[in-house]
Amino acid sequence: MYASTMKKARNAIIMCFCLLMMLVQTSMVYGEPDSLSDGDSVEMYRHLLQKGLSVYEIDRELVRLENKQQEIQREMEEIKVQIGKQQQAMEIIQEQAGQVIRSYYMGQRDSLIEILFSADNLSELLAAIDFTQMIVKNDRRRLNQYVEAQHTLKEEMQQLSDTEQELTAIKQQFLLQREEQLKLQTEIARELSENEQADLIQQQIDELNRRWEETGLPLFEKYFEALADAMQDLPSVLVNDPNKLRRDGRYFVIELTDEELNDFLRNNNPIFELLSIRFANGQMIAEGKAEDAEISITGQYSLMTEPENFVDFTVTELKFNQFILPSSTAEQLKEEYNLAFYPSLVSDSVEVEEVTLEDGVLTLRVKIDLREWLFSF
Secondary structure (H helix, E strand, O other): OHHHHHHHHHHHHHHHHHHHHHHHHHHHHHOOHHHHOOOHHHHHHHHHHHHHHHHHHHHHHHHHHHHHHHHHHHHHHHHHHHHHHHHHHHHHHHHHHHHHHHHHHOOOOHHHHHHHHOOOOHHHHHHHHHHHHHHHHHHHHHHHHHHHHHHHHHHHHHHHHHHHHHHHHHHHHHHHHHHHHHHHHHHHHHHHHOOOOHHHHHHHHHHHHHHHHHHHHHHHHHHHHHHHHHHHHHHHHHHHOOOOEEEEOOEEEEEEEHHHHHHHHHHHOHHHHHEEEEEEOOEEEEEEEEOOEEEEEEEEEEEEOOOOOEEEEEEEEEEEOOEEOOHHHHHHHHHHOOOOEOHHHOOOOEEEEEEEEEOOEEEEEEEEOHHHHHHOO
């Protein structure tokens, strides 16, 4: 009797746990995890899903880094071939340049002057001048070829050095990402081994990864591409609108509210009807729901002066259905889609001096050469 009662109780607990898992799955799909905030089991479950998604994304990053390593290695081989050809050409050009220098040093070009003074009439003098100019021009061309060949070889050697440094950095990044992946995989394996519902949780991890690959990643790529395109037009909207410019001493101040940015984006592309942007806590936060998925993009604006003057945007956090994606995902998207905007696209006379982001307002302090700006139109 007692054993039968305990068996029924245990079955009831298992059934409740399975129902909870189904509820969590529904929440994951529609991005409503708030209803699952109670209970250590739910928190453990979400923690495992988070780790599973991170492992999946790190694995994707490792593939990307490996492909990039191979691409850079091919590029290095091509540069080495170019350097070899350039060195062979340098030997020939160097010999020719040496002959020119020796001819002047040994006095072999003195005969050109003698030719000029030996002319008996104007016609012979003009012919001698043409001949002399042709010889000197040819000598100068050979010397210039030598200088240019030296410069080309130096550039190729520097390019090889830069490429080698880039490859070293990528290899280091690969090792760090691999180390993080192994750490997470070990933690997941240990935690699943201690859980009676390991198979069910693993299925949910696989389901989350599948939804991320099929829905989440394409959705982020779509929004990043649309944002990158819109940022190309934003500088002209800001600078050419007289209502946006306010004089402050020798500078001009441009203020853009988050509402104005939303209006600009939605007029630019209807895809932004499902995304809402706000400025808060020194960050730009874009949130929205689309295709049964909830996404969030958080980042910061900063002023850059090298290699040119522009306002950069750095992604600090990405969320898919309330799950935080690893930093490698943000770095990959930033590399593929440039969310910065360049006031110099409007005119070289426009230069940003300061960028501040307060609640609701992005403020740019810019310096404008009015004379150059007016003549640029």
